[in-house]
Amino acid sequence: MTAQSMLKVQRLTKTYATAAGPLTVLKEVDFDLGRGASLAIVGPSGSGKTTLLGLCAGLDQPSGGTVELAGESIGELSEDARALVRNAHVGFVFQNFQLIPTLTALENVLVPVELRGDASTKLRAGGGMSVAEEEARGLLTRVGLGERCDHYPVQLSGGEQQRVALARAFMNRPKILFCDEPTGNLDGDTAHAMVELIFGLNHEKQTTLVLVTHDPDLAKRCQRILRLKGGAVIGDERI
């Protein structure tokens, strides 16, 4: 892994035990991504895209191979240790938004820093608002939802919910952002606006981006496209 390498995947394999015997859904995948780079993982349904994303983000343990994220080998870490790595370095955007329904937009965005215990300790001198809250409001304004901070997810449209999710993903200043079909549940215009935001923030914050998509246009916005089929890499294009 080079000094600039943010995500390094080597011979990554995932096998599930099923009633009919072991089922390998990902076979010996290799790639390396540097700081600020962007990668699109594409392929038909069942090709292992989401499994690969989950393993890269430390959401699951591989059956074989290694994953190094921001310089840390996460394959052998416990679930709690991987959670700490995620909290420190990773941002997520999901296809179905995955906002916590009982929290307002602002509270959703604040969750990553509150988990660290940062949210309320650093208060701005003379003000009631913490640094974290000011930052969260700034991010929500940046995604166009400055006026909707106190709204609950059910009070927001799909596009708005996804924008809150994006603000949340950037809240902990991630080194790498994982997006799983970020525009899959959005209409064309909203999807376009969302893509602009993702790439805009990615560029602005110098974040490494890994996204899973079925959308060829969206994939082409990335610097690199990894094609999967039957769990194996069948193409690795650099644009």
Next chain:
Amino acid sequence: MNFILKMAWRDSRASRRRLVLFSFSVVLGIAALVAIGSLGSNLERAIDDQAKGLLGADLIITGRSPLSEAGREHVATVATEIAAEVSFTSMMAFPTANNLTRLVNVRAVEGNFPFYGDFVTAPADAPARLRAGGDVAIVEETLLRQFDAKVGDTVKLGTSAFTVVGALQKLPGESSALAATMAPRALIPRSALAATGLAERNVLVRHRTMLRLPPERIPVLVEADLRQFFRGEGVGFDTVAERKRNLGRVLDNIGNFLGLVGFVALFLGAIGIASAIHVYVRQKITTVAVLRCLGATARQSFSVYLVQGVALGIFGAVVGAALGLALQLVLPRLLGDLLPFDVQFFIAWPAVARGMGAGLVICVLFTLLPLLAVRRVSPLVALRSAFAERTASDPWRIAIMGFIVVAVAGFSIWQTGKVRDGLGFTAVLGAGFGILGALAKLTAWSARRWFPRRAPYVVRQGVANLYRPNNRTVLLLLSLGLGTFLMLTLFLTRTTLLREIEFTGGGGRPNLLLFDIQDDQLDGVRKTAEAEGAPVLVQAPIVTMKIAAVKGKKVEEILRTARERPDAGDAQARRDGERGKGRKGAGERGASGDRVPGWLLRREYRSSYRGTLEGTERLVSGKFVGRVEPGEAVVPVSLEESLCKDLGLQLGDEIEWDVQGVPIRSRVASVRAVEWRRLEPNFYAVFPLGVLESAPKFHVAALRATDAAHSARVQRTLVAAFPNVTAIDLALVMQTVDGIFSKVAFVIEFMAAFTVLTGVIVLVGAVATGRFQRVRETVLLRTLGATRRQLWQIQLVEYAILGVLAAVVGSVLAIAGNALVAHFVFKIAPSAPVLLPFIAVVAVSAVTVLTGLLSSRGVANHPPLEVLRQET
């Protein structure tokens, strides 16, 4: 920590109403526990007060001679007040009735006895005049009536004449004495006794010293101290506890029952909260997965929901305790005259604290079990909702279950006060849990194995719901089954206990006893009583006899052997003081080698003969022989079980009787348990028909008068027609006993009703919370075109199968539970009304189906999108 508290608070926002609903079962469980603790303390005090009224004192010392000087001085150091009584039987003459005489039980009294309870006379000032001294007497009202004597008349005892100052209606401490003497009472001042000249001549004088103790003194401890002090002086003791023991198992069992209620109430609450949290956690899985993706550790996400669970427990404990106290304070006002007694309610704070503490611990432990699932939620669920949860065994789960078993056992032992009972409750609950869990697995497996492929769609869908992922089979069968099991066990136990009380103190018991009825008067007495509207309910011939030999060994021989032993004491005194405590320890050795109390061999037995057992008797062993041919060489007799035990006799052993000079050989053919507390004619030895008919005898009869006026009329008519017959009115004595039993019955009814209410709320809650598991698919079916009717039918099939299965198995478990509780805890035969389990099955099934259908109504009646937005 800050994040955990903040997140727990924020996350609860949308579910607070639902969480409050969840807490209802806990609130009611803890309310029942607090109410039981507090109400129990109140009622125990009330019952103790009333039981004191049975004895009239805290402690009574009895003996054949007065206390020694040293003894009196010692007694004075422990008691705040002392009264004394000398009693014997003697003839009383009635100058106003041509000097006719009657055998009476003379009581020469000194002091302010009774200290507790009612000394009822007519007129009411008679006790004060008696205590003032002089030649005055209070005479049994029935006796005065018999001789047509009135207050102010003169009666004669020995060489003295006494002015009757009152008619005696009720005097504490008398119930067993009445049965023993079978003679009407006459009370005179102790100071007037010497002048009668009777006490010196009478060999069967009995002395009683009645003590009132300071409130801080515990009578049982004082008794132990005095027993030590008077060792070898031949004195016996009578205490309130002893009187309560004589009232039978019912009073012991009220404590046991309250223990059972507390156990049932709290576990109903625990089942309610556990099933609610189980459903709640399932709904929170995606939120937990998102938190995990964002970097929350397993401990952090678990803690968020643990905080909510503990908060729920604290809320339940505080509101439950408040409700329990409010219930106890408001109850007398709400029920007013319906309460069968007047209780000065006080708040028993230790009971409140114990109830809250135990309730909180049990609830948190039961909440922990479903919450453990939060620790195992994979962050991958955020990517794929269908991702399977990890199923590897969780050591924490095993540890928590171990904690729960220990806590349940600890709580049960504390609640029942007995290690054996507590462990038994825990084992039975565990067995019920295991059986219902196995039933749930079997149900899901059977539904899949024998799936009704040709049935209509709604039936197939309903049956498939039993085994599909995210099914409610285990949850509902466990909660509904355990709920039914606990509730019905309690209800069946209640029925068993109430039957026992009804038997002991029911309204149809005789309350007027007639003695000394001669053979030729029997028919006349029967007809006269019937004509007066009080037919004879029980009648028995009485033949007096003594024991001549036991197992071939003459009584004199046994007694002679015993006299040579240094440890033989005054067994008669022991009988006075130790009824019901077991009489071994002083006396003679029977043929079996055990010691036999001497008084049992010397005393006169009033035996009877008849062809069948009476309602107050139960055959313990052997065969009751109702008739033998005249001339039978060895007569088969039935003996009372304690006598059999004390004489060291077994079935088939021989006993020879001296029936007024005629020897009769007999063998023990059967052993009976007798309910002595029923104040009806009962006997140690019952002979078969065909043996004693020609022996000298008299008859005793028991009637029931409806009220005091009726009783007086019946007595007047009978005594006028049969002057030798003595009538004793037990109505007032029985009122005290009935008063105690009505309290016990009320407590049992009330606590059972309250706990069943908790159970119903748990059942409704379990079914209602279950709907959250089905919202999404119901909405999907609705979106795909399912009609409301079809949705209802699908739910109906699922709920009906689960409801009926849970109710049937729960009822079978309850029948077994009731039998175990009755046998091991209450030590009585279980009452098994067939209708009650049947009603339970119908009711629980109906509650399940109705609640299920009603709670899913909202889902079926509203637009799918609206429902999804509200419910998720």
